[in-house]
Amino acid sequence: xxxxxxSAILSVRELAAYLRELLDYDEVLADxxxxxxxxxxxxxxxxxxxxxxxxxxxxxxCVLFRGAxxxxxxxxxxxxxxxxxxxxxxxxxxxxxxxxxxxxRSLGLGALFLRFQExxxxxxxxxxxxxxxxRSLPPFPRRIGVVTSATGAAIQDVLHxxxxxxxxxxVVISPTLVQGxxxxxxxxxxxxxxxxxxxxxxxxxRGGGSLEDLWPFNEEIVARAIRAAPVPxxxxxxxxxxxxxxxxxxxxxxxxxxxxxxxxxxxxxxxxLAVAQRRKQMExxxxxxxxxLRRQLQERDRRLRHLSPQVQITGRRQQVDDLxxxxxxxxxxxxxxxxxxxxxxxxxxxxxxxxxxxQRGYAVVRLKPEGIVVVSPAQVASGDALxxxxxxxxxxxxAS
Amino acid sequence: xxxxxxxxxxxxxxxxxxxxxxxxxxxxxLTLQESLDLYEQGMAAARHCQTLLDAAxxxxxxxxxxxxxxxxxxxxxxx
Numbered sequence: 001x002x003x004x005x006x007s008a009i010l011s012v013r014e015l016a017a018y019l020r021e022l023l024d025y026d027e028v029l030a031d032x033x034x035x036x037x038x039x040x041x042x043x044x045x046x047x048x049x050x051x052x053x054x055x056x057x058x059x060x061x062c063v064l065f066r067g068a069x070x071x072x073x074x075x076x077x078x079x080x081x082x083x084x085x086x087x088x089x090x091x092x093x094x095x096x097x098x099x100x101x102x103x104x105r106s107l108g109l110g111a112l113f114l115r116f117q118e119x120x121x122x123x124x125x126x127x128x129x130x131x132x133x134x135r136s137l138p139p140f141p142r143r144i145g146v147v148t149s150a151t152g153a154a155i156q157d158v159l160h161x162x163x164x165x166x167x168x169x170x171v172v173i174s175p176t177l178v179q180g181x182x183x184x185x186x187x188x189x190x191x192x193x194x195x196x197x198x199x200x201x202x203x204x205x206r207g208g209g210s211l212e213d214l215w216p217f218n219e220e221i222v223a224r225a226i227r228a229a230p231v232p233x234x235x236x237x238x239x240x241x242x243x244x245x246x247x248x249x250x251x252x253x254x255x256x257x258x259x260x261x262x263x264x265x266x267x268x269x270x271x272x273l274a275v276a277q278r279r280k281q282m283e284x285x286x287x288x289x290x291x292x293l294r295r296q297l298q299e300r301d302r303r304l305r306h307l308s309p310q311v312q313i314t315g316r317r318q319q320v321d322d323l324x325x326x327x328x329x330x331x332x333x334x335x336x337x338x339x340x341x342x343x344x345x346x347x348x349x350x351x352x353x354x355x356x357x358x359q360r361g362y363a364v365v366r367l368k369p370e371g372i373v374v375v376s377p378a379q380v381a382s383g384d385a386l387x388x389x390x391x392x393x394x395x396x397x398x399a400s
Numbered sequence: 401x402x403x404x405x406x407x408x409x410x411x412x413x414x415x416x417x418x419x420x421x422x423x424x425x426x427x428x429x430l431t432l433q434e435s436l437d438l439y440e441q442g443m444a445a446a447r448h449c450q451t452l453l454d455a456a457x458x459x460x461x462x463x464x465x466x467x468x469x470x471x472x473x474x475x476x477x478x479x
Contacts, residue, residue: 140412167456168411173475174463193463268453275449278422282442285425289435
């Protein structure tokens with residue numbers, strides 16, 4: 001490209017190409033070693049790794065292509081100090097200058113990370129993270145204070161979850177910056193302001209970001225303000241992998257803003273089930289009692305029936321009948337005995353009947369006219385008139 | 401005896417009342433009349449709980465102003 005053409009109007013593509021060529025021709029930029037702190041590291045689906053290399057007040061975008069990235073034993077963490085080698089060029093499609101890294105070596109933990117470690121150790125030793133001082137969450141919060149940016153994605157996530165799970169709750173947003181130098185003192189004030197709004201639970205939250213973005217939640221004043229809050233505090237800062245000092249200080253740490261909202265309230269669907277369940281239990285309790293009373297009633301009824309006058313009268317009548325029976329049987333027996341005696345007496349009497357003797361050919365002799373039965377010769381004198389009775393009749397005779 | 405159910409009763413209170421009624425009914429030391437009364441109260445509490453769950457709409461406000469004169473204004477969002 002000639003100097004003379006530079007005064008002409010350039011297309012964007014021409015300018016970008018010019019910048020790229022300018023950088024690509026520079027021998028220093030083609031082969032540089034740079035030392036700095038990794039920040040904002042992310043990995044694309046294609047496997048390329050993007051990050052920013054920074055120190056106090058300067059930064060440069062870096063890309064580590066898949067091939068070079070696959071040679072690393074581990075990806076550097078945000079805040080980690082590294083030494084990289086590569087070339088600097090202009091990325092035309094993205095419109096930015098970046099360092100194409102082909103080698104990366106860890107130099108240990110960065111300054112921010114060391115500060116984090118030092119503060120965590122100090123507050124831990126002080127007992128600020130003691131599990132014993134963690135407050136338990138109210139099972140059914142009525143008013144939840146949310147300390148976050150009123151314009152961020154986090155508040156939308158939180159409200160979305162609360163609306164779905166437990167719309168009975170009222171939400172009071174205490175807005176604050178959530179990144180930058182002003183953020184930490186603002187978060188403290190936002191927590192402070194909730195004191196006058198009778199909330200029974202506080203969520204301190206923000207969405208994901210770089211270690212620097214999340215830094216306000218690693219400040220000591222924020223940790224202390226969380227512990228000083230009059231009600232339990234749930235933290236939900238960044239993503240699952242982010243741990244901040246605020247998380248350690250909070251009564252419950254949630255991995256994300258949505259998760260913080262989930263932890264904060266019961267689920268409407270589960271409560272519906274629970275209410276239906278209690279209803280069923282009540283019905284069963286009542287049904288059991290009625291069944292039990294019915295059984296007892298039947299039992300009493302049975303016993304009462306036993307004691308009723310009707311049953312007693314029937315019983316007595318039975319006894320009377322029995323006695324009458326027994327009396328009748330006794331009487332009959334006696335009658336039979338008497339009858340038997342009469343019969344045998346009659347038999348014996350019959351054997352004594354004189355007629356029976358006459359039957360066998362004997363005769364009865366009576367002295368006339370008195371009719372005295374002659375049983376001895378001395379009773380009779382010669383010439384006396386006699387009557388002789390035999391089986392078929394009698395005749396007269398004269399003693400000689 | 402339970403306090404009579406009013407429509408202002410918050411969910412957790414109605415639910416706690418329901419729980420207590422269930423426990424007392426299950427303990428089975430009540431007269432039939434007491435049980436029936438309690439059952440009716442329990443059913444009312446359960447209905448109240450369900451109504452609250454069905455009808456609730458999230459209320460969202462935002463604090464405005466400093467610590468001293470802080471007020472609340474509706475938070476206008478479509479979530």
